[in-house]
Amino acid sequence: MNILGLRIGHDASAALIVDGKIIADVAEERFSRIKNDGSFPLRSVQYCLEAGGITAKELDGIATPSRSFVEHLFIFFGFPAVFETIRFSTVAPPTKKQEMPVKKPSLFQKLFETPPQEESLEEESQEVRIFVSSQQERFREPYKASWVPELPFYQKPFALAAHCKLYLVEHHIAHAASACFTSGLNNGKALCVTMDGIGEGISNAVWRFENNRLQCLATYDGKTSLGWFYAASTEAIGWRQSRDEWKMMGLAPFGKPHPGALQGFYPQFKDGDCIEPHNFGDFGRWNDHGANHYHCGDAKELAPIAQALGHENFAAEVQRVSEKQAMNFILPWLEREQCRNLFCAGGFFLNVKFNQKIWYTGKLDRHWVYPNSGDPGLSVGAGLMAFYHEHPEQPNASLEDLYKGPEFSDAEIEQILDDRLISYTVHDNIAEKAAELLEKNYVLGWFQGRMEAGPRALGNRSILMSPLHEENRDIINKKIKYRETFRPFCPSMLHEKAGEYLVNPRDALYMVISFDAQPGAKQRIPAVIHVDETARPHMVKRETNPVYYDLIQAFGDRTGEYVILNTSFNVKGEPIVCTPREAIKCFYDTGMDALILGNYVIEKAALPK
Template sequence: MSKPIYVLGTGLSHNGSAVLLKDGVVCVAIEKERITRIKHDGGNDTDAIQYCLDTEGISLEEVDLVVQTANFEIPDRDRFHGKRLFAGTTHPKLISISHHLAHAYSAVGTCDFDECVVMVIDGCGSPYQQCMDVSHGTVYPENLEDLAQKNLWCEKDSFYHFDGQNLVPLFKDFSPVESGSSDVLKLPVTSHSIGGFYAAVSQYVFGNMDDVGKLMGLAPYGKEGLIEKEAFEFSEGSLLVRTDWQDALKMPSTGYSFFKAHFQYYADVAYWAQKQVEKAVTACFKDRLKRFPHEKVCYSGGVALNAVANAFLLNDGIVHNFYLEPAAGDNGLALGCAYYGWLEVLKKRKVKHHGNTCFGKTYSKEEIRNALKLVPENWTIRQLETKAMLAVTAKSLAAGKTVGWFQDCCEFGPRALGHRCILAHPGIEGLGDHINANIKFREDFRPFAPAVLPELASKYFRSGRKSPYMILIDHTKPEYLEELKNVTHVNGTARVQTVDKNWNPLFYRLIRAFQEESGTGVLLNTSFNKKGMPIVETPEEAVALFRESALDVLVLNDTLVSKK
């Protein structure tokens, strides 16, 4: 038997991660935040890399190639330095690639297409001087080489063609790094990026530029009319952020109490910002696909996590055969680095990706038994056969119980897709509010996702399209609004997850068992964490949150824990 080829990818950014490929297939991947328990943690990659090596049972010396992406020259990134596992070694070989290149390779490495185009849109990529993909295609502005001598210019969107082996840039747009003109609203880093704009509004509304997902959830509560001006203008293929609208925002949130007291105002701001993002993303896609028509489109970068804008692209017929990379944010950079190493450096053929996102460690029975020692003595612990566990769990859910669901290895990416979930009935009155208040400990406007059997998606939702990664919204059909009230947002939309029987057979079987008990082929699914906390990684963390919160039942693989 020949020695396997290992390629390690690492992303030195916020939302840091490490990914290990074995013969072109992901064998382990982990986000740093899952280990350190610090939300959006990044910087030094030692913890994430060691996790991958330990899980695979190999040493660093057995790795053939390491590929990283790191914006070391961007201000305030000093924390990304520090002693690393590679310090003082010449093997494995270590190479660096630029930011958008890593995003693009994360999409083409995991997509089902043999040939496609790739769009990358985010807040800030690599500086022009560090980009490895500016010698081909169109680079905007045209005089960027001269401009970059005077100021720092970074990637904001890029468009590529992939032929099954090689990735070629077609159009790249850059923005200067500078603060916005408003004293109240400062656009972070790249002043003309869509991601930078949305992050700035998130900072204004919530006091945190990382709460862009929360901003998307707030938008449906808003209405139009607060701000009449457009945020973007399009010029020669480049999106530019206007400044004349910024003076309309004079009341940044000073905390949650202030936010609640002015809820409608901030909802209206969020509504406007979301509409601006949808328009901007649409303009980018229309322009690039007019220049370079193609039926098969991949999409990555942080803005690709905006499920509302993604659905708009499909609903409006702008894209047709569309692949959304589930780890589209900076947590997916390591994935792209690894695939770059396999496809571009080693010149190996692409190995078909199975579509699943569960790449973490599988915890042993002994590790689960040790975690169960933290359970109070007066609670019930039952070790069941899988069929019995599914039946008991389904009955509990049908009766209105909330369930912490922990199965095997963790998902890679921001969504819990059936392995680290909080589950509940989608239609029992008040259950959603209870989860937000007493289990997730978060704001009451935050929505929940429906996990649905794929064959029933068209029954409950308007488009019924395949949406395995929970990054597309759909509309709940009017006749099911009551039955699915806990997973339908205030505007009738739902961020649907269609549960693939082949990728996640156990979760599929649970939804089927719940359907038999309740008559509904949908479960409320939200990530197994509380506000400000990463998704649980270990059995101990699952037990700890179970104890702290109002969860009724905890399922650790086939072990079921109930509170008395």
């Protein structure tokens, strides 16, 4: 079964699910080069179909993370005259006396006629509030209006087969599905928590995942949003919401919390429930070349507090509040469910320091955070929810890797280099060559295999350097990334060596959790240990990425430390590079010393030989 997942909106993306397996997953920003691009993910769709070796007519379903019709779907896809729509929602399906709630009148109230009969496929009781409803839709041609997109002659809609279904998956259901159906848990129970700014009126939700079935236990509206609190605080410092929250998290360890300083600006939780909601007011939005800037009114009031405390102390207090309130929310739910397995998704869980804090409580046996947990990961979640609705008997598998984007052969790379008259050398053992350059303290651009999905570079689109010298952190921040000097870097390490560097680690293959560093680790690998003596690791298994594993092993054989400094292959404010051309541009526009594309090595002429 072929299902195309589509996220339409900010951080647009597409994913292809084939028989429950993620074949492709990519954000539109990687093709457009516009960070957080909110355009229709046309090139992402084209790539997913190409990666799967199929045409749109071979799709059995399209799944989108919205319980309402998304207008652009019916512009870019040629749906048949009559097609089946299946809606997943935490809101009960309509009856003769009740209509399905909608946020506002939609264009597609005009574009569709719904026959009077409707089949309700209520999968769970109203107590757990997950509903699936199915109905037949009739498609009409769109009205001609300036605000309705109209494709030029040369851009044909993707033609769909008559049997292709449309799955409308509520925002937080898609988040929950992304975590649960990539967990590999088929027997037993897990508590799943989803938290973000807001999606379709929901900011936080709690789920029970048992025997490969997802049930909703509770939902909470925007007045309970810790994601909005963190975003408003980010804006108050002068940074961009939904993009720069990493900076807040990285700055916090440099300051000291000031309890009470932010009282009244955040929701408060106790015993698993919100006891004091916070009205954040209206949010503003400015679309800037396809990507949104967001504004929360609280930011104006928080800004003088940030100035008075100092940004470091303000960040520390924001992080303290967020951790405390999220713990007050999640831990009681684990107790209620008598459960020691926690699955998480939603942008809030990109906070690696909170993930560390809850892991270190000792109350978890299993802790799984879907690594692409922000809104770009909704494409996968919507697609998986649709698949397991159709095939509930099929076990879900643990996520194998996130290498789901484009790749380029050595022949393609060589042609690109030759066309640009760029000198290079070719090496049969590229891992050994890279280790040699890292031992010399070169800064390397490293471009291999399929591009990673999600916000982290996992050894295929990375900038690398030796972790042995403390000043290397500043070198990359200043000469390569052009960003704030307090920003930390990831240690990529051999999976089996993690215990030598980290305290009480669990599997951390995707850089979504930090750990305390072992005594003495800061002296051994100072460039990748943060000021608070923690590290956000990327543990590498040979079966997942053999070339990158061999590189780390070769560096360790040379230096005694089986760790390298890893950061994403981009400069501040730009998406991670996707193609060799983009890697070459970034290489020559920064202070990198050498670039490795596949088995090809480019070194800058000024380097000493």
